[in-house]
Amino acid sequence: MGRTLSEKVWDAHVVRHADGEPDLLYIDLHLVHEVTSPQAFDGLRLAGRPVRRPDLTIATEDHNVPTYDVDKPIADPVSRTQVDTLRKNAEEFGIRIHTLGDPDQGVVHVIGPQLGLTQPGMTVVCGDSHTSTHGAFGAIAFGIGTSEVEHVLATQTLMQARPKTMAVTVDGVLPDGVSAKDLVLALIAKVGTGGGQGYIVEYRGEAIRALSMEARMTICNMSIEWGAKAGMIAPDETTFAYLQDKPHAPQGVDWEAAVEYWKSLATDEDATFDREVVLRAEDIAPFVTWGTNPGQGIPLSENVPSPDDFDNENDKVAAERALEYMGLTAGTPMREIHVDTVFLGSCTNGRIEDLRAAAGVLAGRKVAEGTRMLVVPGSGRVRLQAEAEGLDRIFKDAGAEWRGAGCSMCLGMNPDQLAPGERSASTSNRNFEGRQGKGGRTHLVSPLVAAATAVTGTLAAPADLPPVDVAVPENV
Template sequence: MPRTLFDKLWDAHVVRELGDGWALLHIDRHLLHDLSGPPALAEVAARGLPLHDPALVFATPDHAASSQPGRLPGTFPLGGRLHGALAKLSADAGVRFYDLGQPGQGIVHVMGPELGIVLPGLTVICGDSHTCTNGGLGALAFGVGSSESTHALATQTLRQQKPKRMRIRCDGMLGAGVTAKDLALHIIGKLGAAAGVGYAIEFAGEAVRALDVESRLTLCNLTVELGARFGLIAPDARTVEWVRGRNFAPAGAAFDEAAAHWLSLASDADAVFDREEAIDATAIAPTITWGTSPEDAIAIDGTVPDPATASDDASRGAIEAALDYMGLAPRTAIAGTPVDWVFIGSCANSRLPDLRAAAEVARGRRVAAGVTAWVVPGSENVKRAAEAEGLREVFEAAGFQWREPGCSMCVAANGEQVPPQARCVSTSNRNFVGRQGPGARTHLASPAMAAAAAVTGRITDVRTLA
């Protein structure tokens, strides 16, 4: 029977069928960070249970770690306490711990793929909804709650209900200045933030195949903003070469054998999906959000919506509330909106190609007066590689702050916040009310678009700076 990529991954990990669509799955990799890791490890210890396989568990501080240059674990006091708990509990349980300043430390969804901890064909979990990022490598990756994390630590399994399958085919090629982030925001804006509820989503088509692996990770990162737990892209030759030589990847003949298996995971030509969507990639412009949900996305040459045109009272009220919070007027052009802050970072867009793209815009320019602009690499390895290429010097010469790796201002769990009513163009993945701090006004965009806003002082079509 023809199978989708998701079906092949699911079937390969079923330990036992439980009926009514439920199955017990084997978990191949378990990532822990400083917010969700300590409670799960502490619960296992409190029950007197050993970890089923500590070699498959990896921990690093990211969410609550300060990004301040020269930071220490206690630079942000709460972060210091969480760091200490994760370090101690990891040591007690025999879990690998990648500490601040060490190669390997970083945002879990950045360091996992870059170290080869995450590989095509594996099941990967973490107590974080953006674990779907790792599907960009062809892994079955999904976020879990604290009780599920505890169960997996003790048993290396999880009980899951199989979702329906959706394929989003992106036809044609993205234009100049248009990135995977723009593609993701465009899809969410078109289909809506609830379109993926109950589905595992596979991204396919010419535009997706043309993406580099880091861009595929960005696209899958925003799957959860469509309402889906799983986002997937089939492994191909580009994936295989990207994985080759990474710390935890197989080597020699074992790698060749693994690569052959990875390439066999693509959906069969006649596989049937429960839902199909088609996106014209050639029609996508650089995209930015205007409101308080990732689905509030418009092209850079678009205008802020008018509540009066809403189809129902609920939609009208939602638009009015979003405009009020964001301090925007209906029917106005989004381009030209003044900005106060720019944040380049997060598990969506903090990898080396992201920083290169932003640096190209920043090179030879200066951050506009009155704008505070931060660059936060996604991992210690990304930071060191960027510095070796001279990107730090480019950013600092332009007036950006070069920070230490971590989640930073994406979620503001480390005390780093956008001030109330300040407007921030951010490369992160969520623009909810208060996400970057109480009253903070967040516009989601690509790294190049964020850098363009930083140097012009307003939301700007990056293509005009070429």
């Protein structure tokens, strides 16, 4: 019988299989950042163990770092210690690191792909749940805890039980103005935050094939938000074209051999999945969350739901609690919700295409009075690229703040935080209570919705805006 994409990649990485035990899986790439690694390096030191493969490991600082005054020492002493600790550990264990100010510093899931280190058929791990992003290349990529970070550093392997397989097929063509973010938010609302648990998901179908690499990364990034072990998309010409000129892409005969291998990874015709979910792209509209988990979302055109709309008692209670936390009244049109802060960035939507999409909406327009907008590129290189294209000027002219690279307000570990009660429209991945700052209220949105919302000051899509007559730079 044929095998699926994930089964082929999994099988190719099994170092050791024994009945009744998890497989020992080889890890091709280990991404390291400052928050989940210090205790792992301590563990190595205590046991006198080296890093087995520094040449398959790369570190950057992203979660804690400020997005302004990056040339000055980090003001928060605790954050500074954590960042300094990573730098010292990288030096001591011989690991490549990209520090503040370096073009390849940035959100760890943005730099792996931009360096061409993320490739099809690999296993990629990081002490960060959004490692699922790298699955867009047809890699098995997943987040791990600090004990597992230590395990990978010491052994370049992980013990993992083989997950089940699921296919999410998206047929048809996404309507204009509907992006990958809308698609994945609509999917999570349909299947629930636990719907993917125990599965590696393969996203497939016409609408997925039509997506750019960056849009595919947005989809795979959110796999963890519905509980999946990993999300993957089969590599194709789009993947190869993206990789071809990246610094660490294979060269010459290696490129030929690699492409031939990558092409062999697609799920076989006669392979079967343990579960299948089908969506029609035509049914998907701009989508936003109203609650405090990513499954609590609805089309932008609808009204805040009532707890009575839910049959399941747990969902009812969760909705009641979420509405209270979010300060929302059932029946309010989503479009009437005022937003204090718009955050454009994160490993979900902090890449160049996301910035282009938002800039295209903001060109010739202004951020509404009473609303602020933060634009945080995913990496130093994304920032440089945006500046080369003049996107920074569009953002600044509109009244948005143009920042340095990092995780920033996605999780508010640095000074970019919401104040209690403050409401955001955020292109990030989690609307959990307090995620963006204690008492902060988050609505997850696409970059297009974020930009339109910044203009109106209430949740909006670009189609809601009156037209403007401006010359928009190429690419936007």
